[in-house]
Amino acid sequence: MSVPATDAWAAHSAGVRRLLASYRAIPPSATVRLAKPTSNLFRARAKSNVKGLDVSGLTGVIEVDPDARTADVAGMCTYENLVAATLPYGLSPLVVPQLKTITLGGAVTGLGIESASFRNGLPHESVLEMDILTGTGDVVTASPDKHSDLYRAFPNSYGTLGYSVRLKIELETVKPFVALRHLRFNSVPALIAAMDRIIETGGLDGATVDYLDGVVFSADESYLCVGVQTATPGPVSDYTGQQIYYRSIQHDGADGAEKHDRLTIHDYLWRWDTDWFWCSRAFGAQNPKIRRLWPRRYRRSSIYWKMIALDQRFNIADRIEKRNGRPPRERVVQDIEVPIERCAEFVDWFLANVPIEPIWLCPLRLRDHAGWPLYPLRSDHTYVNVGFWSSVPVGPEEGHTNKLIERKVSELDGHKSLYSDSFYSPEEFDQLYGGEAYKTVKKTYDPDSRLLDLYAKAVQRR
Numbered sequence: 001m002s003v004p005a006t007d008a009w010a011a012h013s014a015g016v017r018r019l020l021a022s023y024r025a026i027p028p029s030a031t032v033r034l035a036k037p038t039s040n041l042f043r044a045r046a047k048s049n050v051k052g053l054d055v056s057g058l059t060g061v062i063e064v065d066p067d068a069r070t071a072d073v074a075g076m077c078t079y080e081n082l083v084a085a086t087l088p089y090g091l092s093p094l095v096v097p098q099l100k101t102i103t104l105g106g107a108v109t110g111l112g113i114e115s116a117s118f119r120n121g122l123p124h125e126s127v128l129e130m131d132i133l134t135g136t137g138d139v140v141t142a143s144p145d146k147h148s149d150l151y152r153a154f155p156n157s158y159g160t161l162g163y164s165v166r167l168k169i170e171l172e173t174v175k176p177f178v179a180l181r182h183l184r185f186n187s188v189p190a191l192i193a194a195m196d197r198i199i200e201t202g203g204l205d206g207a208t209v210d211y212l213d214g215v216v217f218s219a220d221e222s223y224l225c226v227g228v229q230t231a232t233p234g235p236v237s238d239y240t241g242q243q244i245y246y247r248s249i250q251h252d253g254a255d256g257a258e259k260h261d262r263l264t265i266h267d268y269l270w271r272w273d274t275d276w277f278w279c280s281r282a283f284g285a286q287n288p289k290i291r292r293l294w295p296r297r298y299r300r301s302s303i304y305w306k307m308i309a310l311d312q313r314f315n316i317a318d319r320i321e322k323r324n325g326r327p328p329r330e331r332v333v334q335d336i337e338v339p340i341e342r343c344a345e346f347v348d349w350f351l352a353n354v355p356i357e358p359i360w361l362c363p364l365r366l367r368d369h370a371g372w373p374l375y376p377l378r379s380d381h382t383y384v385n386v387g388f389w390s391s392v393p394v395g396p397e398e399g400h401t402n403k404l405i406e407r408k409v410s411e412l413d414g415h416k417s418l419y420s421d422s423f424y425s426p427e428e429f430d431q432l433y434g435g436e437a438y439k440t441v442k443k444t445y446d447p448d449s450r451l452l453d454l455y456a457k458a459v460q461r462r
Contacts, residue, residue: 008062012074015057016131016139016165022054023137031462032135032450034163053133058165061085069171070128075105075164083269091171092265094120098272099301105164109157111375111417113335113385115211115227117364118199124155125367126170134162135446144370153441156374156433158418160454161445175229177236178211178268180261182249183224189344190255191222192384195363196340198226199382211268214361215249219351222361223249227268236262240296244286245271246278246358276301278358279389283307329391331421332356332401336386337364337377338414343384346412350388354401360387373437374454375415383414399423418458429455 026032035052058074061082065071066089073082079093080100086092093104097112106112107123108130120126129143132150142151154161181204185191191214198204198212204226211227239245251259263271275285284290285299332354338346340363350359362385366372369379377383392401403423409416415432416422424432438454456462 008060011057011060012062012166015055015074018054018057019133019165020137020139022051023133025051026053028448028450031452033452034159053163055163062166064089064091064171066091069173070168071171072166072168073104074166075130076103077105078103079107080270083266086171087174087266090173090175092174092269093123094126094170094172095123096269097123098270099276100270100273101302101305104167104169108164108167109154109159110419111156113362113364115213115225115362117362117385118212118382119202119210119365120172121365121367122155123169124372127151128168128170130154130167131165132162132445133165135448135450137450139165140445149441150445152370152372153374153434153438155372156418157438157454158457160451160457161441162451174265175231176265177230177232177234178227178263178265179230180263180268181226181228182251182259182261183226184251184253184257184259185222185224185255186220187255188216188219188222188347191216191224191361192340192344194224194256195361195384196382198224199340199363199365212363215246216347216351216359216361217250217357219348221250225249229265234262236264236267238267239263239271240267240274240299242288242291244275244278246275273301274299276304277360277387277389280304282390326393328394330394330399330401331391332405333389333420334387334402334405335417335419336405336409336414337383337416338386338409338412339378340382340384342412342414343386346386346408346414349408350386350405353404354388355392356388356390361385362387374434376434377415418454422459424459426455429459433458 023032033052035054055076058076060074060077062072062074064085069091071086078101079096082093082104083096095112095114095116097107098114102112108127112123129141131139131141132154133139140147140150142154144151150161183194195212195214198209203209207228209226210229214222214224216222237243237248239248248261280286283304285294363382364385365382366377366379371379395401399421402421406416406423433454452462
């Protein structure tokens, strides 16, 4: 049974009061942090003995307005819960990041992306307004017209300018099913060219394209995954059981040969979560014998996160490597964006220098022309997100492979997301991630430095 809107708003107000009380309880000399048991960050966080902010009352959907196609959402609400609240109305967030436990506030302050991003941009671009707890302990409402400096600088600030308490976002109508075409290409440049044509025209073979991403398995095997919403009923695939979504994409054929599939809109939005894209193979979850015994409810990204946390705590993987006479491994878990005209060059370099496969491709174009200073992509230009998530043997210095990637991305006029390990110098970081614009907003909304600095958090891992 749905909760009446008045009750949801009252519960949200109570949650905000608890949040503010927890802020006031933190000593003035201590850094303010979230009391958050889980995270979708891959960079280490320094331990703190100070109790963090109480966000336990900020996890729900406050209200969905189906007529206005908007939703008011608490900052710590997961996309899993958000989608569950909007789909009964035939509505969805404009961009749904591919892992269920990503929060709306996290996707806005830390960036998010998905296969609708070539037409809908990034999650923060659908935010109409947001209430933000700043470093001063005040909750301010930021929008394009009010506290616009904070509104513009908040994306990619990773909680260093404040924490979102409530976000009002746009929604879009969706149909019950998604028809998929998996187009094979035997060269990455051919795939990128086809991707570019679809983005420029908005369609393929006369049909409007709603979703677009791709997977590169090798230099001569890659796929463009083209999704079209449909209301036509029919059989659908299920990749929450024994079948694995990314393996279903593969097929033989020449450039442009295709394979068809259908999913419910719900299962399409979460198609990558069951196997954490393809990373569940590291835990044996793709082994048919193990998969049959692995409970379906535990085949999801949140469980793999817990297993990663145990590995990091006890150095399990490195101990296994040492026992087998192999060197430790460097974590290479990154998402980067490069202009589409440089994407094939980056992928070619990556395949030749970094022993990781598959890799994910997701095109995006910003909707907003005013700009976002902490992640300054060009408007009216297509970028491609390249995601790769694995490890490689350690090199001659700490972060050797990650540093090579950072240099290559900068060389190609790209940017790297900051959810994982970064190794930039302070000067490089300022040039790439807002510099003086960030410092000005930081002084305005966190004058006493109650919150961490972005460089300290993203690179120095404080």
